[in-house]
Amino acid sequence: MKYRDLQIQTQREAPNNARTEGFAFLVRAGFLTRENVLTKLGEHTINHLREVGNETLQAIPTIGNDRETFFAIPTGDIEIAHCSNCKYTERIELARFMKLVEAPFDTVAPLPLEKIETPNCNTIESLANFLGIQKEQTAKALMYTRISDGKFVFVVVRGDMQLSEAKLKAQVGDVRAARAEETESVGAVAGYASAVGLMDALIVADDLIPRSPNLVAGANEAGFHLKNTNYGRDYSAEIVADLVQAQDGDTCVSCGKPLSVLRAIQMNDNFENILLALAETHHDDKGLTFPHPTAPFDAYLMHIAGKELDTLAKAREIYNELQDAGISVLFDDRDERAGVKFNDADLIGCPVRVTVGEKGLREGMVELKERKEKENQLVKIDEIVEKIKPILYS
Numbered sequence: 001m002k003y004r005d006l007q008i009q010t011q012r013e014a015p016n017n018a019r020t021e022g023f024a025f026l027v028r029a030g031f032l033t034r035e036n037v038l039t040k041l042g043e044h045t046i047n048h049l050r051e052v053g054n055e056t057l058q059a060i061p062t063i064g065n066d067r068e069t070f071f072a073i074p075t076g077d078i079e080i081a082h083c084s085n086c087k088y089t090e091r092i093e094l095a096r097f098m099k100l101v102e103a104p105f106d107t108v109a110p111l112p113l114e115k116i117e118t119p120n121c122n123t124i125e126s127l128a129n130f131l132g133i134q135k136e137q138t139a140k141a142l143m144y145t146r147i148s149d150g151k152f153v154f155v156v157v158r159g160d161m162q163l164s165e166a167k168l169k170a171q172v173g174d175v176r177a178a179r180a181e182e183t184e185s186v187g188a189v190a191g192y193a194s195a196v197g198l199m200d201a202l203i204v205a206d207d208l209i210p211r212s213p214n215l216v217a218g219a220n221e222a223g224f225h226l227k228n229t230n231y232g233r234d235y236s237a238e239i240v241a242d243l244v245q246a247q248d249g250d251t252c253v254s255c256g257k258p259l260s261v262l263r264a265i266q267m268n269d270n271f272e273n274i275l276l277a278l279a280e281t282h283h284d285d286k287g288l289t290f291p292h293p294t295a296p297f298d299a300y301l302m303h304i305a306g307k308e309l310d311t312l313a314k315a316r317e318i319y320n321e322l323q324d325a326g327i328s329v330l331f332d333d334r335d336e337r338a339g340v341k342f343n344d345a346d347l348i349g350c351p352v353r354v355t356v357g358e359k360g361l362r363e364g365m366v367e368l369k370e371r372k373e374k375e376n377q378l379v380k381i382d383e384i385v386e387k388i389k390p391i392l393y394s
């Protein structure tokens, strides 16, 4: 294709809103606008990546599981838990981790239930502060209504844990937050709620709860909590399951090493994300360095205007010859200075650059430069195709 047909607009400077180098180079090389909209070149590249298919993922260091492939990037729109040791990877809301029963829960016997006054303690934070205890020594209550049948769903997780609504929904179906009158009707008091003494509620407990004795939980009375609530003695649940979200540093369920929580983008068939991941992993200080077959074009062809010889006409001939040989070409046929074209060639980053200049042409030669190499070489015009192919397929 011709450079002009794609209306390529390169930029000298990285855009101010670039939060990653890959994005900055995609804008500078004219694949994206600053507003993250694909240009003609960008659309051409997406179509090309789609044709090459998921093989392109081999050019990117991805992580994933048998359902999803991710690329870790700070600007990613999803959070994943990842084990760098055994490569376990899962969306954070579904990630499993090893729940260890540690002090103070490992040796303690159940103590008698005790109602205590806890004014203005309607959050786990304020309750733990007021009593001078750790958040893990409290039980956190979350209240929902099941969409399908209106059943009140009362969830108990430990105070130091975050509920994963995805894990809850996997157990009970779709839910929405419970309304005040629904909470009242089962006998719960928001801010001071517990599963002790509820009427007609589906109680769902995280599987750490039965293994965590003597938790402080709400007394279902404003301003009061219960000390030493014990699962099995004071209440029980219809469902006990893993309901909480993994956190950075939690223990990998497969190998026991710490998990990392990372931001990531999803790669499966998302070619915009694949383009960004390629740019993130394949660039140098001059521009993009996409490898074959991911590069939108195999070769960047340009001419340097001559004084006596018609370098443009010769470049046109070479353009046709390369295309006929199955080498895709971005033909920069503009009347720009050589330096401008060299810069653009580096920015856009086709695997090879072919330069048709007067000096070489006199000897039947053109200049061939690999994007990743510093030096260029002079090659005979009738040997270009055989010189380029090994570079692409190496």
Ligand SMILES: [Zn+2]
Residues within 6 Å of the ligand: 083, 084, 085, 086, 087, 088, 252, 253, 254, 255, 256, 257
């Ligand atoms: Zn692991």
